[in-house]
Each structure stands twice: as structure tokens, then as C-alpha cells.
Amino acid sequence: MLTSIKKHLKSNGNLKHARVIALFSLVGMAITGAMGILSLWGNSSTLTIILFIASAIYLSAFFLSKKFSLKVSGTIIIYSLYLLMFYLVFSGGVAQTGPLWVFIVAPVSVYVLGLRQGLINLAVFLSVVSIIMFLPQHVIEHASYTPEFKLRLILSFLTMTFLSALYEYSRMQSYKNVVALSSKYQQLAMSDPLTKLANRRNASAVLQQEKSRVNRNNEPLSVLLCDLDHFKAVNDKYGHNAGDMVLMELSQIFTDHVRQQDCVARWGGEEFLFILPQTSAEQANIIAEKIRASVQQHSIIFHKHQIKITISIGIAQLSEDQSIDELINHADKNLYQAKTLGRNRVHPG
Missing domain, CATH: 3.30.70.270 (Reverse transcriptase/Diguanylate cyclase domain)
Structure with a gap:
């Protein structure tokens, strides 16, 4: 009986998780699609193409979350987001504002991948972003940022990562507490308080x-x-x-x-x-x-x-x-x- 309660709570958690991923897919599709349309009047055809590709990927992730594997859908969302962020940091995006989008990576990573795997991925992500920004121009030409901007971007990203991790940890602890409390009340309802046998x-x-x-x-x-x-x-x-x-x-x-x-x-x-x-x-x-x-x-x-x-x-x-x-x-x-x-x-x- 206790196992069924845990399964029920886990099932509800998975359903909520699936809804969030589906919602993020739709929001990502809408934003990247809108940015792609706006970039049609800009000077970068490459950015336009990449944004439309990202929009299509998020749309496919939405359908995958509905009909197929939630894990596959989450993986597509995370790593396509990473690739898009790498490109925006490398190219600068529109008027050197591309790096500003990296802050959405932290909360999405720890939510979709979980706390431990999310933090590992964020460490790798920040390392790649840092390499791109500090890469000498003579090695490969890319968007140029001031040292102050680079430092503040990294510190801000670390702050966002810490807050996202803290929130995810609190969410996980709350879930565990709910499971433990439900198990306790279920046990009290189904057992004799004196003998501890079934009632x-x-x-x-x-x-x-x-x-x-x-x-x-x-x-x-x-x-x-x-x-x-x-x-x-x-x-x-x-x-x-x-x-x-x-x-x-x-x-x-x-x-x-x-x-x-x-x-x-x-x-x-x-x-x-x-x-x-x-x-x-x-x-x-x-x-x-x-x-x-x-x-x-x-x-x-x-x-x-x-x-x-x-x-x-x-x-x-x-x-x-x-x-x-x-x-x-x-x-x-x-x-x-x-x-x-x-x-x-x-x-x-």
C-alpha cells in the first residue's frame, strides 16, 4: 500500500515535469521563431537560419514529450539550447546582446536534468562559454567583449546557477518530505497503533x-x-x-x-x-x-x-x-x- 502511494506521487511528479517541458518547448519555439522573423530584416542570414532551426527543434521536442520519451525530449531541449547559446556568444547575436540569453540555461538545466547532472552540465557549459569569450581573435575571429563584461557575465551566471540549484534542492526536499509524510499517515491509517500489526x-x-x-x-x-x-x-x-x-x-x-x-x-x-x-x-x-x-x-x-x-x-x-x-x-x-x-x-x- 505504501508503495502504491509513492508510485502515485511519482506519477504526478512525472506528469508535472512533462507539462513543464512541453510548455518550455512551446515557449522556446515561439521566442526563437519570433526572433528569427525579426532577424530577417537584419544583416545576418546565418542567425536567421539558426533561429528557425532552433524553433523547429523545440517544436519537435514538444511533440516528442506528448507522444514518445520525455527523456529524449528533455535531452533535445537542453543540448539544442546549449548549442544555440554557444552560437550567440560566439557571434554576439544582435548588437552584441547574444550572451544575455545564457541566464536561462541554469534553471532549465537543473530542472530538466536534475540537480547533480544539471550542475555537471552547467560546469561544462560555462567552461565552453568562457573559452569562446577568451579565445584570442587571431586564433578564430568571433564577437569581442570587454574584460569587464566577460567577468560580470561569468559572475552573474554563477549566481544564477547557485539560485537555480538552491531552488531545485528545495523542490526535491519538499517532494521527499511529502512522500515521507504520506507514507507516515498511510501507515497510521493502515496499522494498529499498539501492536503495529495491520488493522x-x-x-x-x-x-x-x-x-x-x-x-x-x-x-x-x-x-x-x-x-x-x-x-x-x-x-x-x-x-x-x-x-x-x-x-x-x-x-x-x-x-x-x-x-x-x-x-x-x-x-x-x-x-x-x-x-x-x-x-x-x-x-x-x-x-x-x-x-x-x-x-x-x-x-x-x-x-x-x-x-x-x-x-x-x-x-x-x-x-x-x-x-x-x-x-x-x-x-x-x-x-x-x-x-x-x-x-x-x-x-x-
Whole structure:
């Protein structure tokens, strides 16, 4: 159940992530397309072509995010953005304003790629930008910037990178906190606070799941309904704290005697329900006898008092076309028979 909650939150996070990437694709397409149109009246045909190519790439990334891989779409967006920025820094863009666009790279990188990979990419990106700007003109001719502009551009970009990383870290921590909080509340809603076993609601959900599996795979399913004998006398003689200790210690014994795929639940008061998938009534009887014997041999020490307790168990196996309520009622009738026959026994046994 906790896993399903995490999957649900992750699915919602992925959906939001996909929407942001799709939105960025559309915005990138619109801006680069508009800039391409404006540059038609300029002197650089190369810039015009590159802007229209970038616009087409963002449009393709939008359709990829809708129909195909979100990871592929994000990769296309990031690296086409890097290439466009490299060209704008190298060429200067319009009136040497090309480098001003590099500031959008930091938030997009850490959001699309994640914090760690985004920071690695930004370090490489800034290194390439720095090489382009400080590359001597005699090596290759490119846009020329003043030393003051270069220094301030780098420092501003580092500041933007720090703020973007801080925001992304906070966003990731918030997501983890939501997952942890949801898991905690889900656990509280589905478990008994005293024994830490599954509660009645949780057990009912497990029974429905197992019944569906029985219908699919035609496998046996058995339940044990267990009740503590003369438990009221323990509370009356030693107090409710002693009764709580008895319930907690017996819960541990119950858990130790079942398999990983089994479910032990506090069904109500001093009643416990064992759900045993892939188990026939005969196999359930063997398990029940082991549990009964272990409880009989166990002593609970409370304030130097030795408390001995026994249990009675009713067994029922799910039959064809039987409902969950009918299964539990059958186990309850067998539990009643165990008590009628003298307690501290398994029925049918």
C-alpha cells in the first residue's frame, strides 16, 4: 500500500515535469521563431537560419514529450539550447546582446536534468562559454567583449546557477518530505497503533486482493481467527498496562510464526486475524497449532508477575463463490466451537 502511494506521487511528479517541458518547448519555439522573423530584416542570414532551426527543434521536442520519451525530449531541449547559446556568444547575436540569453540555461538545466547532472552540465557549459569569450581573435575571429563584461557575465551566471540549484534542492526536499509524510499517515491509517500489526481496514483490503488472486490462479486461501482466552481477567487482575503488554508480546509471537507473504492483523480488541495465501485448511491447521503451542509456552513478565495466556483459533478456507464476509463468519463459528470445547485449542483440529 505504501508503495502504491509513492508510485502515485511519482506519477504526478512525472506528469508535472512533462507539462513543464512541453510548455518550455512551446515557449522556446515561439521566442526563437519570433526572433528569427525579426532577424530577417537584419544583416545576418546565418542567425536567421539558426533561429528557425532552433524553433523547429523545440517544436519537435514538444511533440516528442506528448507522444514518445520525455527523456529524449528533455535531452533535445537542453543540448539544442546549449548549442544555440554557444552560437550567440560566439557571434554576439544582435548588437552584441547574444550572451544575455545564457541566464536561462541554469534553471532549465537543473530542472530538466536534475540537480547533480544539471550542475555537471552547467560546469561544462560555462567552461565552453568562457573559452569562446577568451579565445584570442587571431586564433578564430568571433564577437569581442570587454574584460569587464566577460567577468560580470561569468559572475552573474554563477549566481544564477547557485539560485537555480538552491531552488531545485528545495523542490526535491519538499517532494521527499511529502512522500515521507504520506507514507507516515498511510501507515497510521493502515496499522494498529499498539501492536503495529495491520488493522481491520488493512486486513480487509488484503483479503480482497487475495480473493482476486484466488479467482485468477485457483490457489487456496485460508484464514485463522484467534482470540485470547480469559483476557478480561488479565486486565482486571493486573491492569490495562499489563493487558497492552500481553497484546504486544503475543503480536511478536504471531509475526514470528508466519511467512513473509502472510498477513497478521488485529481484528478487534483481543481478536487477531491471520491471512494465509496459498494455504489449505490442513496446512493452516499445522500453522495454527504451532502458534497456539508457542503462546501456551510463553510467559509475560509484568512488574515481577508472571502472566500465562492461551489462545483459541478458528480456521476457515475460502471456498468457491464464497464472499469475504462468509469466510470470516465461518472462521468465527469455528472459533466459537474452539471456546465451547474448552479453549486453548484449534478448530477444526
